[in-house]
Amino acid sequence: MENIKTALYNLHQKHGAKFVPFAGYQMPIQYSKGIIEEHKSTRKNAGIFDVSHMGQLFIKGDDTLAKSLERIFPAELSNAKLNQSKYSFLMNEEAGIYDDLIITKVEGGFNIVLNAACKNTDFKLLSKLLEDKYEMILSEELSLIAIQGPKAVQILEKIINGVSDLKFMNGDTFNYLKENIYITRSGYTGEDGFEISIKNDDAEAFVQKLIDEGASLIGLGARDTLRLEAGLCLYGHDMDINKSPVEANLKWAISKNRILEGGFIGCEKIKSQIENGVSKIRVGIKPEGRIIAREKTSIFSEDDKNIGEITSGTFGPSVQAPVAMGYVENSFSKIDTKVFLEVRGKKYPAIISNLPFYKKSYVKGASK
Amino acid sequence: MSEVKYSKEHEWIKLDGDTAVIGITQHATEMLGDIVFVELPEIGSSVAKDGNAGVVESTKAASDIYTPVSGEIIENNQAIVDDPAKVNNDPENEAWFFKLKITDKSEMDSLMNKEEYEKFSKESGS
Numbered sequence: 001m002e003n004i005k006t007a008l009y010n011l012h013q014k015h016g017a018k019f020v021p022f023a024g025y026q027m028p029i030q031y032s033k034g035i036i037e038e039h040k041s042t043r044k045n046a047g048i049f050d051v052s053h054m055g056q057l058f059i060k061g062d063d064t065l066a067k068s069l070e071r072i073f074p075a076e077l078s079n080a081k082l083n084q085s086k087y088s089f090l091m092n093e094e095a096g097i098y099d100d101l102i103i104t105k106v107e108g109g110f111n112i113v114l115n116a117a118c119k120n121t122d123f124k125l126l127s128k129l130l131e132d133k134y135e136m137i138l139s140e141e142l143s144l145i146a147i148q149g150p151k152a153v154q155i156l157e158k159i160i161n162g163v164s165d166l167k168f169m170n171g172d173t174f175n176y177l178k179e180n181i182y183i184t185r186s187g188y189t190g191e192d193g194f195e196i197s198i199k200n201d202d203a204e205a206f207v208q209k210l211i212d213e214g215a216s217l218i219g220l221g222a223r224d225t226l227r228l229e230a231g232l233c234l235y236g237h238d239m240d241i242n243k244s245p246v247e248a249n250l251k252w253a254i255s256k257n258r259i260l261e262g263g264f265i266g267c268e269k270i271k272s273q274i275e276n277g278v279s280k281i282r283v284g285i286k287p288e289g290r291i292i293a294r295e296k297t298s299i300f301s302e303d304d305k306n307i308g309e310i311t312s313g314t315f316g317p318s319v320q321a322p323v324a325m326g327y328v329e330n331s332f333s334k335i336d337t338k339v340f341l342e343v344r345g346k347k348y349p350a351i352i353s354n355l356p357f358y359k360k361s362y363v364k365g366a367s368k
Numbered sequence: 369m370s371e372v373k374y375s376k377e378h379e380w381i382k383l384d385g386d387t388a389v390i391g392i393t394q395h396a397t398e399m400l401g402d403i404v405f406v407e408l409p410e411i412g413s414s415v416a417k418d419g420n421a422g423v424v425e426s427t428k429a430a431s432d433i434y435t436p437v438s439g440e441i442i443e444n445n446q447a448i449v450d451d452p453a454k455v456n457n458d459p460e461n462e463a464w465f466f467k468l469k470i471t472d473k474s475e476m477d478s479l480m481n482k483e484e485y486e487k488f489s490k491e492s493g494s
Contacts, residue, residue: 034402035401036402039427221401292430294430314427
């Protein structure tokens with residue numbers, strides 16, 4: 001099957017993109033300046049990410065919809081304010097994660113942003129779980145553009161008036177070229193930023209404006225180093241169907257009220273894991289020196305017992321050191337625990353580290 | 369000093385008497401992307417033609433370095449271990465990888481000259 005090209009394909013090409021197949025799409029891994037430059041320019045200035053491969057699902061429904069979704073997701077949706085976003089999970093009964101996603105309450109229903117590789121199976125699963133009672137649209141007409149970095153707000157504000165008033169994890173409808181576009185203040189880099197849902201036909205011209213205002217295109221390569229420095233999980237690597245949100249150390253994303261109240265898929269398992277603890281848990285890991293421990297690297301204790309595995313690892317261009325995440329036996333998960341990583345047959349020292357590796361600078365309140 | 373020769377694994381080699389200087393090509397660095405880690409063979413170790421002689425890692429992945437000829441390692445370039453970005457900046461001069469004492473000069477014969485290598489790297493596209 002031919003990989004799908006996003007609406008920005010030609011623009012990517014113009015900027016010297018190297019493409020890779022990703023979840024059925026032809027996506028830019030980097031542009032001519034390279035991953036490290038792209039990473040740094042996002043942290044210092046503003047980066048533009050084409051995330052149009054991600055699923056944009058709209059579920060239309062009346063007041064019963066929030067309750068129906070609460071039977072699926074461990075998030076408080078009934079009392080969500082209009083335009084408020086929640087990070088949540090689609091799970092099985094064993095609390096294994098099918099997908100991690102962002103749910104936003106919008107006029108007339110909910111928007112859900114899904115991972116590219118999961119979106120079609122998510123759609124089928126959700127249709128089944130909602131018993132086809134609600135209209136569900138997985139858009140093919142919309143692109144999704146993220147702009148991230150300390151200058152994201154001033155750049156986007158020049159093009160779309162009012163975005164600087166948005167609070168983190170909140171969205172709103174804005175007027176652009178007489179069209180309504182939906183923007184949320186969110187992202188996945190550890191920086192302040194926005195995600196803009198815009199018609200495919202308008203996407204290229206819009207991104208060109210962002211470039212003209214000083215932002216630059218960033219590929220999947222730097223997206224990965226940025227999110228890893230920010231301690232954020234990549235689905236299919238740091239979390240999957242064999243791991244629960246509690247094991248993934250994402251307990252914070254599960255509403256305490258919803259755990260008390262119960263009634264969502266995987267609830268019993270989550271409850272028991274919170275009460276009794278888990279055997280393995282996701283941690284940050286900092287190798288000593290420059291050695292890079294990649295996915296599937298085995299982790300050993302000081303007395304040479306295999307205690308886990310790396311799920312993501314790279315060199316962090318802002319941290320200026322290698323960074324990794326992985327799962328270890330719970331008793332080795334304490335910060336500063338010394339461990340060893342087996343790379344090319346040799347064991348190298350590392351320590352269990354706080355996440356994020358790079359300090360976030362999200363805008364919590366409205367900023368002017 | 370003899371001309372620079374090239375291997376199919378994208379290493380360059382320059383022979384001066386019995387001493388060969390070996391590094392990776394500009395083309396290789398372009399394929400690899402930003403290099404963030406370098407591991408070099410130890411001084412005094414013996415390496416065999418086409419055998420493993422170090423590792424480079426970019427932000428994306430790790431790649432093995434192979435030696436195009438056999439010999440004993442007599443020097444390695446600590447500067448690129450300390451600052452791997454040097455490899456991207458000047459791979460065919462300052463950022464050489466290691467020097468070895470060549471055991472069999474005839475191993476040079478099967479390597480490509482500059483023209484052949486340029487043709488090879490264009491055709492292989494990789």
